[in-house]
Amino acid sequence: MSFTQFNLHVRLHSGIEKAGYTHPTPVQTEAIPLILDGHDMIGTAQTGTGKTAAFVLPILHRLIAGTRGKTRAMIITPTRELAEQIHEAIRLLGIHTTVRSATIYGGVASKPQIRALNSGVEILVVCPGRLLDLHDQGYGDLSGVETVVLDEADRMLDMGFFPSVRKILKKLPKKRQTLLFSATFPPEVEQLAAETLHDPRRVSLSLRKPIHTVSHALYPVAPQRKTKLLLELLQQMEANSVLIFTRTKHRAQKLAQQIGRTGYKVTSLHSDRSQSQRQSALKGFKDGLYQIMVATDIAARGLDVERISHVINFDMPASPDDYIHRIGRTGRAERAGDAFTLATPEDAAMVRTLEKIIGNPIPRHQLSNFNYLLEEDESAKNDRTPRSGSFAMKHGDHFRKNSVPRRQFHSAPKKRQ
Ligand code: AMP
Numbered sequence: 001m002s003f004t005q006f007n008l009h010v011r012l013h014s015g016i017e018k019a020g021y022t023h024p025t026p027v028q029t030e031a032i033p034l035i036l037d038g039h040d041m042i043g044t045a046q047t048g049t050g051k052t053a054a055f056v057l058p059i060l061h062r063l064i065a066g067t068r069g070k071t072r073a074m075i076i077t078p079t080r081e082l083a084e085q086i087h088e089a090i091r092l093l094g095i096h097t098t099v100r101s102a103t104i105y106g107g108v109a110s111k112p113q114i115r116a117l118n119s120g121v122e123i124l125v126v127c128p129g130r131l132l133d134l135h136d137q138g139y140g141d142l143s144g145v146e147t148v149v150l151d152e153a154d155r156m157l158d159m160g161f162f163p164s165v166r167k168i169l170k171k172l173p174k175k176r177q178t179l180l181f182s183a184t185f186p187p188e189v190e191q192l193a194a195e196t197l198h199d200p201r202r203v204s205l206s207l208r209k210p211i212h213t214v215s216h217a218l219y220p221v222a223p224q225r226k227t228k229l230l231l232e233l234l235q236q237m238e239a240n241s242v243l244i245f246t247r248t249k250h251r252a253q254k255l256a257q258q259i260g261r262t263g264y265k266v267t268s269l270h271s272d273r274s275q276s277q278r279q280s281a282l283k284g285f286k287d288g289l290y291q292i293m294v295a296t297d298i299a300a301r302g303l304d305v306e307r308i309s310h311v312i313n314f315d316m317p318a319s320p321d322d323y324i325h326r327i328g329r330t331g332r333a334e335r336a337g338d339a340f341t342l343a344t345p346e347d348a349a350m351v352r353t354l355e356k357i358i359g360n361p362i363p364r365h366q367l368s369n370f371n372y373l374l375e376e377d378e379s380a381k382n383d384r385t386p387r388s389g390s391f392a393m394k395h396g397d398h399f400r401k402n403s404v405p406r407r408q409f410h411s412a413p414k415k416r417q
Helices: 010-019 026-036 051-065 080-093 111-118 128-136 153-158 162-171 187-196 223-236 249-261 275-286 320-327 345-358 375-380
Strands: 041-044 073-076 101-104 123-126 147-150 177-181 201-204 214-220 242-245 266-269 292-295 310-313 337-343
Touching (some): 010 051, 026 041, 026 051, 051 073, 051 147, 080 123, 080 275, 101 128, 123 128, 153 162, 153 187, 214 345, 223 337, 320 345, 337 345
Parallel strands (some): 041 201, 073 123, 073 147, 147 177, 242 292, 266 292
16 A cells, blocks of 8 residues: 555655655545545544544645635644644645645634634634634634534533534535544534534544554552652653653642652643643653653643653543543554553542453553552551552452563663663
């Protein structure tokens, strides 16, 4: 399989080459011909599968041929980070075209966005709220939109964006191509698809399964010992590109400070930080300036950083879907990655659910040189079994001693830089 089979415009081939893509990914092989043929499409594809290029390439192909100075495609996405990434993919793949793209989202100055809207930038990559706001003030002309993409529809539902999304869709021409991507399909997403898409084709890949290049490990621990265990874990691995997730922005901020105090180069990504702080955190992490980034789910949604070696769930994610998205930050584009989860007794039900989805028990690991005991348990020093509830030890199950899974030890555990 090669990209030439799609008969994409010749100018796109240099973009594909520049991006370093040699073969289409499975989602691209299935989706690109359908989109080029003009079909509406429902894609069940996770981030990390190459789904951005799957819709960006056919959109660019179509736009190369027509007029400039009119907005002809719109991509609606839940977060600013995702909007920036899609915009960047368009810029890269369309480098030898004259098709322009702009992002529209809240939290930053609106003047440049108004200019982009009024100049009829051909592709808009938007978060729903700001786009609606500016359009309601009379900026931009959406009457020429030929293709609209609803990206990560389930996440937009979770974030309460569906009313805005529906309002935007009403402003677009009825005759258009609509593409909807979602990792999961709760009834509201199915309903939006039924209302919005016309005779859609379905492309269904990696159905709700985490990507296979990631290996999973659980680190059972009492809640009070989590930070200490995390610091020990970091010390035992090559912590050069580690993304850590916490449940709340306050925990992200605090944990980043605690890790920073032990000598790591660390940054954080959460919604209390300004857009420019978020962008420089992300850039610094991508460029290797920071070894560790501590993030919340919303901020890290869809993050595309190559070579994240480890994702660590400091807090168990709220849903299996969040787990899949979090760990999809590593193991990207067929690279190997590790997903570690610190699990407390309260997380037992979620562990069972995750194991069902993954289809296998997740190996439990114990650091042999770590004191799992709480202070009040110090008297019971003989028992070094983690206080991690019934799910930690199952019949026939045993902890692997001193085990950060082997792959990340290339030699002896590395010293921090
Ligand atoms: P996505 O699922 O769109 O977030 O893409 C995940 C990662 O895969 C991004 O870093 C893309 O640049 C990369 N990617 C997309 N298509 C290909 C391809 N055909 N070959 C190699 N890498 C790709």
